[in-house]
Each structure stands twice: as structure tokens, then as C-alpha cells.
Amino acid sequence: MAAPDVFAPVQLGPVTLRNRTVKAATFEGRAPEGQVTDSLIDYHLAVARGGIGLTTVAYLAVAPEGRTHREQIVVGEHSLAGLARMADAIHETGAAIAGQVGHAGPVANGRSNGVKAIAASPMPSPLSMQMVKSATEADLTRVTKAYVATARTLVRAGFDVLELHMAHSYLISSFLAPGLNRRKDSWNGSLEARARLARQVARAVRDEVGDEVAVTAKISVSDGFKGGVTTADGIAFAQLLEADGTIDALQLSGGSSLMNPMYLFRGETPVKEFAASMPLPVRLGMRTPVGRSFLKSYEFTEAYFRPKALQFREALSLPLMLLGGINRRDTMEQAMADGFDFVAMGRAVLREPDLVNQLQAGEVATGICIHCNRCMPTIYSGTRCPVITPEPIQI
Template identity: 50%
Template sequence: MISPDPFTPARLGPLTLRNRLIKCATFEGATPDALVTDDLVEFHREVAAGGVAMSTVAYCAVAPEGRTDRNQIWLREEAMPGLRQLTDAIHAEGALAAAQLGHAGPVANSVSNRKKALGPSRIPAPMGMSVTHKLDADDIAAMVATFRRAARIAVDCGFDGLEIHCGHNYLISCFLTPLLNHRRDGYGGSLVNRARFAREILAAVRDEVGDEAAIWVKLNMYDGVGRPGPGHGSRFGGFNIDEACAVAQLLESDGHIDAIEPTAGSSLLNPMYLFHGEPPREEFADAFRGAMRTGLKVAAPFFLKHYEYHDAYLLPLARQLRAAVRLPLILLGGITDRTSMDKALAEGFDFVAMGRALLREPDLPLRIRADPTTTSRCVHCNLCMPTIYSHTRCPIREGEVPDPLALV
């Protein structure tokens, strides 16, 4: 196939993006009062000015108990003025704004939130050192309505796109995986039953916003437990690519989404499968206090595994998803240069998403567009990971002395 130019406009549902580059959702750690701050606005303004077509704001929790920490934004009337300021700043740089809508489920910190963590079953919620409250039928219906309300707030605040978080063993993802969903009702057991919660949420969100916004899902392809290939999904192996393809086909047949962003890994079980590269074990443990710090220092070699980094590292799994559906796909994972962009687009992916590379160089897209031989300065050390608990940044960039010629 001939690769489309990544810097030409492209359609995503009702939207026209100025190019095919999206800033993926990476929690910014810039909302100490669970409200938009000037730091958060500048974080996304800088990325928008750097050349991406859309910047995704994370993490926009749909409910207060759905946060991994109480400092994260949750969508409510009080947050709306700041969110409007944020989307205005992104739009002023010529980019579009997306909101990642999600509920952390068992990844939520019940101690910080002072609310019980939720799950499809009673399963461990390690951030709060507790177990989850199992959602009953009424709870599920209320959660669907909560996602609907959050979608309306986001669109009313000027967001052009809505990314529904169905990955990393957050709440919706937990319903999908047999490793964590042990239900015996209409939301558990078969894959169709396990996908029901996600489908009801997406139907409600689309019904609420219509064509006022593009809607896509961040969908896990593999939890990082057991083997990722076809035929290995089980209660003990978790969710993997064969089930992901089947879920993607169900979502496509429903007609409520405009795209899928494939992802992988589990914030509960195997976070490094999403990131690849060096695991910052000591730095990650030091971001916590007390028993959590001690526990992470002991468990770090098992919890933060090492996966060799290579460009477009999620592409092998995502190829299988690409073959399963016709929906537009957004490839993330190691997109750092023109070569990886061209490779993804040539294989039928419609957009590419960038994360860590933009923390190091927010203007990397403009530089690649000006010179296709430009290489990213990100070294995949993952030292940015622990900074989400203070203020998300690239520590290497932070420690560099600015080039005086760059300031002229």
C-alpha cells in the first residue's frame, strides 16, 4: 500500500483533523484540586502548538470514586468553566480537543477518594488496599447514566472528541476480562455478556451527543497476563487479541463509535506492557509513601517487568485487530518518527498517537514535518511514569539547559 501523508487532513467521524497525529491520553498530574489549572492549560496548549491535530485530556473521570487519586478531574458543573478555558486554548492553536472519559474501577484509590472502589466482582483494589464493591444491576444502570451525563458535560465544554476508556483493567476493561469478571448474570460468562456493559455505555454516549463529537474506544488487546496470541484467553490468561477482535466486531456492528485505539497492559497486573522500555522501579516506588512504597519496592521486579522497546511495538497485535474490522484505527505505542508513522499508515491504520515523545519534545510533529529525517530525543527510560503523581513531565528535558539559540 502507498502510505498517506501523515500531515494531510483526515476525517474522524464528524470531525476533520488537520493531520493524522493525535496526542494520546497521559495523565498530566496538574490538577491538585480536581479542577483545571493554568499548568494543565499550558500543558495542552504547548502540545497543540507543536503540531498535533488533537490533544487528549486525561484523566476525565465520570464520577468521584472513579479516580486513581482525588486530585484528578471528575466531570461536574464546578469543573466546566476551567474545561472551557482548556478547550479554548487548544482550539486557539488550531488543534481539536478530546476528553478521555473513564472510571478507574479497581485501579481507583479508595483511601484518597474516600469512596469505595468498584468492580464487576469482588476483586482486589490495591491502590486503596481493599476489595471492590461488586456492581449490581441497579449500579450498572446508574453507571451507564453517569457516562451519558459526563459525555454531555464534555461536549458542552467544547470537546470535539470523546475517548471511552476500555483498557488497562479500568472498570469497563474489568468487565471484558474473564480474569476479573466472575459474574454469572447477563454481564459475565460469555464474551457477549462481558461486552454488554461497554456496549450499553457506548450506546448511551452516542445517543446523548449524536454527531456533536467523534467517539472512539481505547480497547485492550491483551491484559499482559498469560500469552497474548489467539486461543489463550481464559479465566487465568485474561483478555487477549482473539477476544479483542471479537469485541471490536461487536462494537463495529453496533454503529456507535467512529474509531478504535488499540492498547494493552493492565494498571493492576502488568503496566509495563503498555510502555515497553526500562522499568523505573525505584523511582516508581519512591512516588508513594508508607506501606505502598515498601510493597512496591518488594514487588517491583514482578509488577514492573522489562519489555524491550522498539518502534511501533503494539503493531504486531494491532495488525490482527486491523484485519478484524473496517473501522478507523488509531495506532499508539512507539510512534516517534516519520518512519513509524508511514509504516502504520501504510498498513491501514488511519491515525497515530504519540505520548512520551511529546513530553520530551512537544514540537516534535512540526520538526518532523519540516524535516522527515528528524529523530525523537525520547530515550524510553520511562522516568516520566512516576511523575504522574506530582506533575507529569520528562525529567531529562526538565534537567536540560535550554539552547540560547532556540530562544532567539
């Protein structure tokens, strides 16, 4: 049987997408007051007009302590009108819109947020220089309800897809990772116990939204640190989600925002630029051997998660989104031949928002992103490609 055309319409749960390309969630740095801005809408309009099938709004927090820092949107009645305005604008282009629904857990900056971060177990935070608290039973009940309320608000706003963030050492991921989950209760032990929060949240969200929207999850092919989620753990976890029937597709990511961020990005490591964007205590910490080891170096190769993702493809029937350094048309076509259902792109369309249109028209065969990763530190001043936009974004 011939591989599907990556540029042809496709079904994602109850939603029809115009093609199989997805703008991956990458924090936009364009909501300084925790509200949708014209700049945030323009950021997503650029890739929507550029041909992407589904654009994903990043870091829509379910609770105040779930933000990575204060300049992020907490979804609620106060942010509904702006979210609806953004969804309407994206729909006018023919693209669909997803919201990445998450709780940052130990990746949250409690000092910036003005409220202590929570995680599976207590741990020191290199971001806030505070202790992260162990989530209580009351916290987990509250957070689960917050996921449901957030899902309902995004449906009301007109979003097409909800992406549940279950990777990168965020709250749910901190329960999944044995090295971060040192609890002595029913939320730890076997993989089933460590996956309890993820499955509880997915079930609660699905029960709330039914088939009104698609529900996806971002999971890890490997966290890339000792004590993190392994590939075997990730596959077993994905099989649990598949058996539960709560998820329409899985996006296969990797790495840890807390322990090993470069495992996700690969390519050049912009240590100097990262240090310059950080508060003074963190900047000083990055000069120590421990700080320098935080930003490891990994060679960039096209579709670098493909080998591990293929193991997931073999073990699962669920639709899968391949992510990780996808810049070329032949890579997209190979993904389709491999049995993946969607391709997710981040840096490539940050550099060239109209890349999908160019690839589809045959005008180019590859994108021009050089994977210098200097876009990563710009999240604090308006996420952009500094090769073409060196100055901070005015919001």
C-alpha cells in the same frame, strides 16, 4: 493506491483534524483540586502548538469513585467553565481536543478518593489496601448515566472528541477480562455478556451526542496477564463495537494499570523512582517478590503493538489509531501504508512537544525520547520528562 499523508487533514467522524497525529491520554498530574489549572492548559497547549492534530485530556472521571486518585477531574457543572477555557485555548492553535472519559473501576484508589472502588468482582486493592466492591445493578445503571452526563458536559465545553476508556483493567475492562470478572449473573459468561457494559455505555453516549462530536474507544490488543483480554478477545470485542455503529475510531492500546503496566510502556523499568513516589505501605510492598514482579521488563522496539494491531486491521473496517512507541517519521508512514488511519504518541511528545512540527518540516526524522520511563512516576508531581525537567511542577 498511495498511502495517505500523515500530515494532511483528515475526517474523524464529524470532526476535521488538521493531521492524523494524536496526543495519547497520559495523566497530567495538574489538577490537584479536581479543576482545570493554567498548568494543565499549558501542558496541552505545548503539543497543540507543536503540531499535533488532536490532543487528549486524560482521566476525566464520570464519578467520584471513578478517579484513580483524588487529584483528578470529575466532570460536572463545577468543572465545566475550566474545561471550556481549555477547549477554547486548544482551538486557537488549530488543533482539536479530546476528553478521555472513564471510570477507573479497580484501578481507583478508594482510600485517596474517600469512596470505595467498584469492579466487575470483589478483589483486594494494592493501591488502597481495601477491598474493591462488586458493582451492583444500581451501580452500573448509575455509571452508565454518568457517562452520558459527562459526554453532554464535554460537548457543552466545546470538546471535539470523546474517548471512552475500555482498556487497562478500568471498570469496563474489568468486565471484559475473564480473570477479573467472576460474576454469576448476566454480566459474565460469553464475550457478548462480558462486553455488555462497554456496548451499553457506547450506545448511551452515542444516543446522547449523535454526530455533534466524534466518539472513539481505547481498547486492548492484549492485557498482558493470565486472565486478561487476549488478542482474539480484543478483535471479537472490536467487531461487536463496529457492528453496533456507535464508535468512529478505535485506539489500540494494551497492558493493565492494575496487573501489568509495563506491557503498555516497554523500555526501562524505573522501580526505584516508582517506589519513591508511592505511599509507605505500597513502597514496602514493592520490595517483596510479588511487588517486584508487578513491574515486569519488556524490551522497547519501535511501534511494538504493530504486529497485534495488524490483526485488528485485517479484521475491521473501522478507522484505527496505532499506539505504542511511535517516534519516527518512517514509522508513521509505515502505519499509513499498513492501513491505520491515525498514529497516537505519548512519551515522544512529552519529551519534545514540537516533534510533529519538526517531523513534518523535515527538520528531524526521529524523536529523542530514550524510553527510560522515568516520566511514569512523575504523574504524582506534575507529569513531565525528568531528563529535561527534574524538579516537580509548581501548580
